[in-house]
Amino acid sequence: MSRAFGDFQTPPELVECILQILGPIGQRWPRVLEPTCGIGNFISGLIGHSHPPREIRGYEINPSHVYEASARVGHNCKVSVRICESDVFRMSFRDVSWKCSGPLLVLGNPPWVTNAELGSMGSTNLPVKHNFRKLPGIAALTGASNFDLAESLVTKLLMELEQQRPTIALLCKTVVARNAWLFALKQGIPITRAEIRRIDAQKWFRAAVDACLLILQVGEGSRLSQAALYSELSSKQPEQLIADAVSNGISPVSEKISGVESSMRPGLVWRQGIKHNAASVMELSPDFENRLRNKSGDIVDVEKQFLYPLMKSSDLFHGRTSERSVIVPQKRVGEDTVRIRSVAPKLWAYLKKHRETFRKRKSSVFKGRPDYSIFGIGPYAFALYKVAIAGFYPIPRFRVVGPVNGRPVMLDDTCYYIACESQEQAEHLAEALNSPENLRFLESLVWKGSKRPITKALLQQIDRME
Known part of the structure; x- marks a missing residue:
């Protein structure tokens, strides 16, 4: 982990498992965006995939990571790959240029730390402050305004790429996945696929956190009112369907309480x-x-x-x-x-x-x-x-x-x-x-x-x- 930037590098074996779950990448998504590509493990996995995409765009704030990721791509790659040194919190994903068109997959493993943790380290890898959750001032005191960088990134991706109807597949803490899904629903973004697939963070990253692969697909038509929660990354059936309280409206207890004097x-x-x-x-x-x-x-x-x-x-x-x-x-x-x-x-x-x-x-x-x-x-x-x-x-x-x-x-x-x-x-x-x-x-x-x-x-x- 690069402590100053809050990132975990994704093991190639985990990358392979994730790509298998997503299926034939190139057939489904000719374009793949990785907003925090690190040393390029996901990009290497995509290039070596049996169905690689036609085009990959990777962004990374750490210059040494950019150098290593670029070196791993090589010169004989048949996939169009461009890796840029950039602070994704100070760029617009709407401005990313592509050679080809078609469905977009956003893939990767953004930082797992909070803005408060990075601030205490003196890191500059912080999002531009914006009260996108419309929290009251007291939230800063109670801790509600302290959020993971991954959550800030997912909400940024959803807002800036909504019109392109992307599929977002990111590793993150489970609480970040929940908040990102609820944010999308609250904003009226039409989510047509919502999966939270738990991973063994201790095994893959030696981190004692509840983590997962979040999959959100933005599509046409009506939104889903439930997210599927899987106990393991490769589980075939979800262990739980999480309801969207917003679409449920008034809960049953309200009527009972309304009947009380x-x-x-x-x-x-x-x-x-x-x-x-x-x-x-x-x-x-x-x-x-x-x-x-x-x-x-x-x-x-x-x-x-x-x-x-x-x-x-x-x-x-x-x-x-x-x-x-x-x-x-x-x-x-x-x-x-x-x-x-x-x-x-x-x-x-x-x-x-x-x-x-x-x-x-x-x-x-x-x-x-x-x-x-x-x-x-x-x-x-x-x-x-x-x-x-x-x-x-x-x-x-x-x-x-x-x-x-x-x-x-x-x-x-x-x-x-x-x-x-x-x-x-x-x-x-x-x-x-x-x-x-x-x-x-x-x-x-x-x-x-x-x-x-x-x-x-x-x-x-x-x-x-x-």
């Missing part, structure tokens, strides 16, 4: 649990003498008004009551924590003792905030009743979370919830959310094998009552 209906405002990134300090568990200890085993004696019961994804999913507690130093995001010094001196001394742990937190949500700040906190977090779901499990289960010893339960940032005004409201809402129709709807959207199958974006598809 308005005073009982909270409007489905999904919240994510609190984020502190300092579990070793903030999360406490009782020992056999019921004394609270942190993860280092130290006994912690702090003012009780800043301690709240804590539940995590595993607790929610399995319906367990947790004995853990969490320190909550703020009532809202950005609240000055200096007040703790006077109202809770023991807690202040404890936090100050572990100040270095908080300073080492890397997430941008804590930058410029008061000392010991947390995120995902507000009046909603202190609601006595919540309807919550675990983010780490692919099977959706909604549970009512009530107070423990009169104290509201806090959820960590692997959980999502709706704050409710009463136990009755929470039970009505949970019943609607756990209806067979709604669970089937959600299961059709869940991407099996994802690190976090349930997300806030997925849950927001449930209610379309605006």
Whole structure:
């Protein structure tokens, strides 16, 4: 891997497998574009293919890669090949010149790193910033604006080449494939083939990521409302058909919730649990003498008004009551924590003792905030009743979370919830959310094998009552 550019070179054996899946290349696509060709493994595979294309255009930002790829083509190649040193994020694919016409295949393996990772390396291999997903400003803080370069590249290809009706076949992270497909549908780009074929990234690249071959075909006519998810690269049948929530319209649960009295209906405002990134300090568990200890085993004696019961994804999913507690130093995001010094001196001394742990937190949500700040906190977090779901499990289960010893339960940032005004409201809402129709709807959207199958974006598809 060239770390400064974020690229993995594709092994020739994997190239061969991909070309076999795509079929007789030259018969289907006389033109092939590789936007990040690296040292030319895909180009070499295409040239040696039993049905090579007539024309190949390759682009690469790394000059040493361009030199090596060009040398591998040679002078006696019967395929018209042109390899250019270029930053694809600062060029237009509409301007690529071709000698021949016909269907276009976009093939390759774009960088797998994010813009934030490359920025931290000081790399210049970054896309021109454009809010193509129309994210709100808060997205920059929560991480939603941090995207893979591959995702930026796929969306650029879709927007600039749509009129040429290309077939795009790129190796990328599975989450990038999902986002690219949903982007195409949201933009109204007619996708007539959508496949996500998982690969063994550990085997091919020694990378511990969920990766795949994404195949998107832009065609004429109506779009597909499902993407086929294959468990392996060469699988004959998909293991799952992923539904497009946009085309499904209002989910079944909306009708059920609409039938509940308005005073009982909270409007489905999904919240994510609190984020502190300092579990070793903030999360406490009782020992056999019921004394609270942190993860280092130290006994912690702090003012009780800043301690709240804590539940995590595993607790929610399995319906367990947790004995853990969490320190909550703020009532809202950005609240000055200096007040703790006077109202809770023991807690202040404890936090100050572990100040270095908080300073080492890397997430941008804590930058410029008061000392010991947390995120995902507000009046909603202190609601006595919540309807919550675990983010780490692919099977959706909604549970009512009530107070423990009169104290509201806090959820960590692997959980999502709706704050409710009463136990009755929470039970009505949970019943609607756990209806067979709604669970089937959600299961059709869940991407099996994802690190976090349930997300806030997925849950927001449930209610379309605006």
